[in-house]
Amino acid sequence: MxxxxxxxxxxxxxxxxxxxxxxxxxxxxxxxxxxxxxxxxxxxxxxxxxxxxxxxxxxxxxxxxxxxxxxxxxxxxxxxxxxxxxxxxxxxxxxxxxxxxxxxxxxxxxxxxxxxxxxxxxxxxxxxxxxxxxxxxxxxxxxxxxxxxxxxxxxxxxxxxxxxxxxxxxxxxxxxxxxxxxxxxxxxxxxxxxxxxxxxxxxxxxxxxNAQQPWDKSGYKMxxxxxxxxxxxxxxxxxxxxxxxxxxxxxxxxxxxxxxxxxxxxxxxxxxxxxxxxxxxxxxxxGKQAKNQIKAFFFDLQKINGGGSRPSKDTYPVWKAKKVGILGAGMMGQGIAYVSAMVGIEVVLLDQTVEAAERGKAYTKGLLDKRVSKGRMAADKAEATLALISTTDSHTDLAGCDIVVEAVFEDRAVKAKATELSEANALPDFLMCSNTSTLPITGLAKASKKPENFIGLHFFSPVDKMPLVEIIRGDETSDAALAKAFDFVLQIRKTPIVVNDSRGFFTSRVFGTFIMEGMAMVGEGYHPVSIEQAAAQAGMPVGPLAITDEVSLDLGRKVRVQTEKDLAAEGKTLPDHPANAISDRMMDEFGRFGKKAGKGFYDYPEGGKKVIWPGLIETFTKADKVAIDESEFEELQARFLYRQAIESARCFEEGVLTSVADANIGSVFGIGMAPWTGGVLQYINYVGLPEFVARADAFAAKFGDRFTPPQLLRDMAASGKTFE
Incomplete structure (x- = not known):
């Protein structure tokens, strides 16, 4: 039979x-x-x-x-x-x-x-x-x-x-x-x-x-x-x-x-x-697009959630956090508190004052109230979830915490103090996590007495909605710490990707190329509407100028200045980028710093929708760039995707990335890389390695070295390999 x-x-x-x-x-x-x-x-x-x-x-x-x-x-x-x-x-x-x-x-x-x-x-x-x-x-x-x-x-x-x-x-x-x-x-x-x-x-x-389907019955009407x-x-x-x-x-x-x-x-x-x-x-x-999406959203995602980048469970059994300390009750800290409480973890939310911590807790209450009002959560369940969060201004209340996440200012001294006080009060072998988005983890871990227990957990805003967490492994981070961090991210129902330490890690580094390419286009004289539309039609969720306003231009300059100082200490220099001149002029000449200041690349009228700042067009847009043909518009779209893909390939070549799945899912879930591409490295596969390298070289000759493909891509193109 x-x-x-x-x-x-x-x-x-x-x-x-x-x-x-x-x-x-x-x-x-x-x-x-x-x-x-x-x-x-x-x-x-x-x-x-x-x-x-x-x-x-x-x-x-x-x-x-x-x-x-x-x-x-x-x-x-x-x-x-x-x-x-x-x-x-x-x-x-x-x-x-x-x-x-x-x-x-x-x-x-x-x-x-x-x-x-x-x-x-x-x-x-x-x-x-x-x-x-x-x-x-x-x-x-x-x-x-x-x-x-x-x-x-x-x-x-x-x-x-x-x-x-x-x-x-x-x-x-x-x-x-x-x-x-x-x-x-x-x-x-x-x-x-x-x-x-x-x-x-x-x-x-x-x-x-005598059952029949409705459409098989006589007289059926749709x-x-x-x-x-x-x-x-x-x-x-x-x-x-x-x-x-x-x-x-x-x-x-x-x-x-x-x-x-x-x-x-x-x-x-x-x-x-x-x-x-x-x-x-x-x-x-x-077709090719379906293959991109199947690879990313089924196979790559399955590999990640199955622990593809996690140390062996045979050596490091699955771990569950019981009590998490969160340092800083601002936008990031309050979001981390919410997702932790939602899965039943006890939370200590700490800020400089109890009032500030209470404001952070109120964020969770607001989200829970919304769930109750929509019938998605019972009132008693919401009350019990909120009760899991305690607020404080004293580090002594970190007693019993088996994991601490600091979400304080991007300042090494402030973060070092947070690490010192956490180690003095939490459990002896607790996991110390930094929510930094740019500062190298290895350097931050120097403030720790146990750098093997120090790791980066880069959340994305808003935490309650964004599905990704980027785990950054420092030079001394142990496998045990990495396994715990991975398990914690899954425990709070997020998708973990794992990268090695570097300046800007993976997501921030690649995301920066997208917004800077948009500013470079402003400097080349392209109309800002063309720039934003090119990004949208390439599949990016928000245009580079709008997102730069959200992040704020002055924050970008602070990161650049700090990076220049750090590199100078190493005897290196930061290559100039055409976006820097545009950013500096926007702030120094026009006093435009972004959305929080009420004016950046866009104007933000009170009670109205944002609109492109007219002065941006008057100052930068060239007459021959106001109306561009289809091929030039396609070139703008390609530049956005190529810059992100090239930088990701560099991360892979340098060992910052070690997993194709982490690269693809991290780029889509974390920084909004066009989902139809299947992610940054799958996009290179989609174009074809030889074709990608040839066009990248052409872009480098036309727009600068930032488009020069790394040797890794040249070698792969020559050998017929793809990112698998």
Whole structure:
């Protein structure tokens, strides 16, 4: 008997329970064995349907179904299109066979059903899931540069209607808990546990012996109408306009394909809609952008969260922080306090005065109150979470802390004092962490009596929203300390990347190239709107001039001056950058320091939206740069991406970065590198090493040495290697 991933059991009521249980994997995926097993199972159901009262489809794994096999999909090329088309056609045959069986079919979802897993469930007539768990449901393919190709797009459109399908499920690809999925319409019924789930499934089958999908019933009408319905037709032209606004016209083919497939598919029969869906899916799956996003947001992220950069768990078992001391209750400290308390860690929030610490605690209260008001948290749970944070102005209250995070001013003396006082009061072997964004950790650790326990934890603002933490290992940081830091970041539900010590580390160093390139373009005479638009259409979330205002120009100069002093002490000099002259003129000649001063590259009228400062155009913009052609605009976009990628390659060459996954995820989650690129090093793969080096050399000849590719890239281009 051939191997199968689906078990068949028929009970006394003639209800067949199909249990998906791949014998070769910890999760069920749409691999070759599943495709064969489901095909055989559906054929058997059709052959024996006269002896069947109904079907329950469930899983023996922790998850219901994990979706498509991305290991195979990431390798797909244009030459594989016919094979993909045949596989999709067979998948559609199987799921159509299931839903047109003439017998009630229920999906009993015992765990997560995302992507292909939910597509299977959507082909059932009724969906039951266990409520109150961490299980997630949704069609998140858009985040991987894809669309649901197993019939999910077509089915959810006919279930919910065009507008609801696009806005609630497909365009953003949200992952929903069972309760949210039920309110959205993806799940029909919630159960308390596995037994209740199966009981509800059996009861529904008995109550609905002639179940059909709505779209297979005579007289079916799509909710909200089709594109020919006058009310919907009147609103349809706004859909692509809103999409362009959301994506800023950047390089994101998946949302465009989803919208097209939904609207086109809604105008034809169900089976023809599946064909349309398949064609769009194949075009995306064989394209380069999807490979970028699959590598970054599945494989790279999986590697990081799986501990790819963590010392071995065999040597250093998983550790959990019990009490964290946070020095500084400002913007960063208050955010760290919130995310720590949210996972049940006791927090000591310390500032120069108790009043200042209380203001920091109030930040957590505000966020908790918002969660309660939106029904996302019970009031008593919020109260208990807030109670985990104690405020103080005395370092003696750090007693019992097994980890301390200092988030004080970027001043070596202030940070050294914070380290000294922490070591005098916290637990003997506590983990000392600095939230510095630029100062080398090895130097800061000199203030510690135990530099092996000193490490950098670079958070991003706002801490409650930003998913990344950059862990910086100093020269003397031990493996034990690194393991603890890694575990703490996962404990507070953030994504950790690990880098070695250097000036600016990885994220700050690379982020600096983006904003400085924008200022360099101002100096070259480009119109500021062209600069900001080029960054947006390259895929960056905020333009370089706007973000420079947010950071403030004077902070940038302080970092530059400190770096010049540090390098001078080492007998080195900081190479000049054309951005420096622009920054200095903005401050010294025009008194414009950024948003906090109310004026920078933008004006900030009270109660109004920010606008480009007219004097910026009058002072710097050249007449021949006001209107630029498409090729010159594309060059501006490329410069933003190339500068970040080149600097990242230098970090890799210097050993600051040791993991491609850390580089890619760190750049997207930490500094907003265009997600469609898959991250800074994947972008180089996307362009192609030889092509990237050639264009970087051309940029270096035209704009300066900052574009000169490191030898590492030249060697990789010559040998045919890529960043893996």
């Amino acid at each position: 051939s191997q199968s991933s689906i078990r068949w059991e028929k009970d006394a009521d003639n209800i067949v329970v199909l249990t998906m249980d791949d014998p070769n994997q910890s999760a069920n995926t749409m691999n070759a064995l599943y495709q064969k097993s489901m095909g055989e199972t559906v054929d058997r159901l059709i052959a024996e349907k006269n002896d069947i009262a109904g079907v329950i489809l469930t899983s023996a794994k922790k998850t219901f179904f994990a979706g498509g096999d991305l290991r195979l999909l990431i390798q797909a090329t244009a030459e594989d299109a016919p094979k993909l088309a045949a596989e999709l056609k067979e998948m559609h045959r199987q799921l159509r066979g299931l839903e047109t069986l003439g017998k009630p079919v229920v999906a009993a979802m015992n765990g997560t059903a995302l992507g292909g897993g939910l597509e299977i469930a959507l082909a059932c007539h009724h969906r039951v899931a266990i409520g109150g768990t961490k299980a997630e449901f949704g069609l998140p393919e858009v985040s991987l540069g894809l669309l649901p190709g197993g019939g999910g797009l077509t089915r959810v459109t006919r279930m919910l209607g065009i507008q609801n399908a696009l806005m609630s499920v497909l365009m953003q690809g949200p992952r929903m808990k069972a309760e949210k999925a039920q309110s959205t319409g993806l799940i029909d019924e919630l159960a308390t546990d596995a037994d209740d789930m199966l009981a509800k499934a059996r009861a529904w089958i008995k109550a609905n012996p 909710p909200g109408g089709t594109p020919s319905t006058p009310a919907l037709a009147m609103n349809l032209p706004a859909f692509p306009a809103n999409l362009r606004k959301q994506t800023k016209n950047a390089n994101y083919p998946a949302p465009k394909a989803i919208m097209s497939a939904v609207v086109e598919g809604a105008q034809v029969s169900f089976d023809n809609a599946l064909t349309i869906e398949s064609r769009y899916f194949i075009k995306l799956a064989t």
